[in-house]
Amino acid sequence: MQPDLGIETLRLNLPFRLNHVNVFYAEGENGWTIIDAGLHNEETVAAWDPILKNKHVDHIFVTHYHPDHYGYAGAMQERTGARVHMTETDAKAGAHAWTKEFLQDMRAYYDYAGIPDEVADDMRANTESFIPRVKPLPRIDHYFQEGEKVQIGKLEYEIIFTPGHSDGLIVFFNQENSVLLATDHLLPKITPNISYWFHGDENPLKTYLQSLEKIEYLDAHYVIPSHGKPFEGANGRIKEIRDHHTERLETLHGYLDEPATVYEICQKLFPKVLTVHETRFAIGETLAHLEYLRYEGNCKREAGGGVWYYSL
Secondary structure (H helix, E strand, O other), rough: OOOOHHHHHHHHEOOOOOOEEEEEEEOOOEEEEEEOOOOOOOOHHHHHHHHOOOEEEEEEEOOOOHHHHHHHEEEEEEHHOOEEEEEEEHHHHHHHOOEEEHHHHHHHHHHHOOOOHHHHHHHHHHHHHHHHHHHOOOOOOOOOOOOOOOOOOOOOEEEOOOOOOOOOEEEEEEEOOEEEEEEOOOOOOOOOOOOOOOOOOOOHHHHHHHHHHHHHHOOOOEEEEOOOOEEEEEHHHHHHHHHHHHHHHHHHOOOOOOEHHHHHHHHHHHOOOOOOOHHHHHHHHHHHHHHHHHHHHOOEEEEOEEEEEOOO
């Protein structure tokens, strides 16, 4: 049974296989607080319009810099005059992730992964296509701190840093009622994408698994995710996600008898035909698992002709 939290949910459509994102808004003493904003596109603007009308919005909390959460925050800030809050780590990532310099670096990194030129060019173009979906960038008025307390609706929540899905991802936890606003750290039906993007955290899967342990300690009863429906029992879901990654690492290890590129391994790990957008995430996730194995001493990476090869 859903507790009365004083939080409203807005489900925004996304043009991907992961077809929606949950964003939230709640009334406070001095105005409304919004958690995440969605992509900046016409559909998102139209969905927010009746909600923002005649409301004083004083805070926008951005949980991480991925476009489906961060994209409309800047335009919403311009419209409402609200203060935008996020972690310094992801504020910097959001300011850098769609620059020309970053896109050029990313295209060069795709060569390390052994991705064919045509596919790599399409992947870069796919990333570039998000630039209008995140502009204008928000002005960050406050950097969240670990352990900081914030009022959302009827309850006070502690901000907990849970890097992995992004380097600066946060969740919100109310201990008295055992309520976790899990953002993209815990999802009910799918596992959050954990990717190595050739920058930032060099072992994001290890970091993510450590963040799972951190949340497992809380033993949260009621979980509200940013994709999918609320569910009960965070720890049961954490076990399922941990088991998934263990199985994936074992599968990946079995592919490394002969040296192979990231792209070759990715095609084995994700044999279904993927869109360009999905291929980006599949490459990132494959790399995250390979780098985890490498740091654990369970495989090696060698360079040849500007391409990385992984093997036992």
